[in-house]
Amino acid sequence: MSEHSRSYRFAVNVTPKPGILDPQGKAVERSLPHLGISGVTGVRVGRRVEMTVTAADAAAARAVVDHLAGDLLSNPLMERFEVEALGETEAPATAGVGG
Amino acid sequence: MTTRVGIVLFPGSNRDIDAVNALNVAGAEPVVLWHEETDLAGISGILLPGGFAYGDYLRAGVIARFSPVMRAVADFAAKGGPVLGICNGFQVLAEAHLVPGALLRNRGLRFVCRQVTLLPEQMDTPFTRELDARRPLRMPVAHGEGCYFADDATLDALEADGGVMWRYANPDGSIAGPDDAGNPNGSLRGIAGVRNAAGNVAGLMPHPETAVEAILGSDDGLGIIRSLVVSAAEWASTGTIAGTRAVAEAAR
Numbered sequence: 001m002s003e004h005s006r007s008y009r010f011a012v013n014v015t016p017k018p019g020i021l022d023p024q025g026k027a028v029e030r031s032l033p034h035l036g037i038s039g040v041t042g043v044r045v046g047r048r049v050e051m052t053v054t055a056a057d058a059a060a061a062r063a064v065v066d067h068l069a070g071d072l073l074s075n076p077l078m079e080r081f082e083v084e085a086l087g088e089t090e091a092p093a094t095a096g097v098g099g
Numbered sequence: 100m101t102t103r104v105g106i107v108l109f110p111g112s113n114r115d116i117d118a119v120n121a122l123n124v125a126g127a128e129p130v131v132l133w134h135e136e137t138d139l140a141g142i143s144g145i146l147l148p149g150g151f152a153y154g155d156y157l158r159a160g161v162i163a164r165f166s167p168v169m170r171a172v173a174d175f176a177a178k179g180g181p182v183l184g185i186c187n188g189f190q191v192l193a194e195a196h197l198v199p200g201a202l203l204r205n206r207g208l209r210f211v212c213r214q215v216t217l218l219p220e221q222m223d224t225p226f227t228r229e230l231d232a233r234r235p236l237r238m239p240v241a242h243g244e245g246c247y248f249a250d251d252a253t254l255d256a257l258e259a260d261g262g263v264m265w266r267y268a269n270p271d272g273s274i275a276g277p278d279d280a281g282n283p284n285g286s287l288r289g290i291a292g293v294r295n296a297a298g299n300v301a302g303l304m305p306h307p308e309t310a311v312e313a314i315l316g317s318d319d320g321l322g323i324i325r326s327l328v329v330s331a332a333e334w335a336s337t338g339t340i341a342g343t344r345a346v347a348e349a350a351r
Contacts, residue, residue: 020203020248021203021206021246021285022204023204023205023206023207023208024204026208027208072157072161072165073157075158075161075194075201077200077201077248077249077250078201078203078248
């Protein structure tokens with residue numbers, strides 16, 4: 001790692017695009033009466049991917065995340081994504097430990 | 100010389116042996132290609148088999164898309180070589196943008212494993228040319244994410260271009276819409292398989308490779324596998340396949 005590189009934590013939230021059928025969300029919704037819950041609608045199930053990116057600066061790190069979020073983590077035909085910047089971290093987290 | 104057709108083996112592929120058998124029955128020489136293979140020399144056609152490549156993690160087919168062999172397959176397709184993706188192989192082709200659309204989770208919340216009826220829509224294509232007639236074909240499906248999706252404009256353009264290759268049919272022979280019993284997964288407009296604009300890459304969710312001998316319950320799939328083999332042989336000897344367009348022309 002270059003002495004100038006810094007590490008940033010990001011989260012990418014991927015959700016089904018509006019109008020795309022989401023059978024997982026439907027299944028969750030249908031289970032709610034079994035919990036005695038009513039009045040909950042519009043359940044959509046997506047995924048959240050967190051990562052640490054080491055780069056020259058925050059903008060460069062963000063560019064990497066945008067790239068992989070659009071190319072790998074989401075399929076633009078059926079999903080949309082939002083990137084959350086979670087701030088600078090001290091060092092790259094070990095895989096599986098995260099933080 | 101026997102036509103050599105490559106079967107791409109990803110970690111998690113599980114229909115590769117069925118594909119080997121089908122290609123043998125169809126008179127080709129199957130060549131299993133590991134997912135790290137990048138040299139397709141001597142290969143005249145490609146079959147991407149079913150399974151759960153890379154565990155289907157993230158989305159079915161997406162991690163396979165970035166494997167070394169898929170770069171070689173994309174180059175092969177760009178040169179006009181015939182590529183057929185079956186089930187998970189179709190999902191890989193869709194994620195790789197080698198065919199249009201996407202495969203969503205089945206509408207019915209279930210993994211479906213049953214026989215379906217398939218209507219070939221286009222007959223003189225690299226993947227249907229050996230079918231004896233435009234009649235319903237019986238073969239199995241086995242998938243959790245097979246619901247074909249594209250936006251209306253894409254579907255309209257695809258239909259206008261003859262890009263829909265196979266549709267699910269009801270018992271009475273009509274096209275099975277998303278909510279019909281003959282449609283196993285909610286696929287829009289009953290679409291079971293499509294091709295790319297050039298016509299040399301196609302994918303479908305049903306399994307023609309497991310319906311190639313009467314003892315398997317149906318041999319209706321053999322015509323599709325034989326079509327791939329005949330097209331592969333044609334491409335190997337002439338560098339083109341009847342019924343396909345140059346990729347640059349197709350992009351217009």
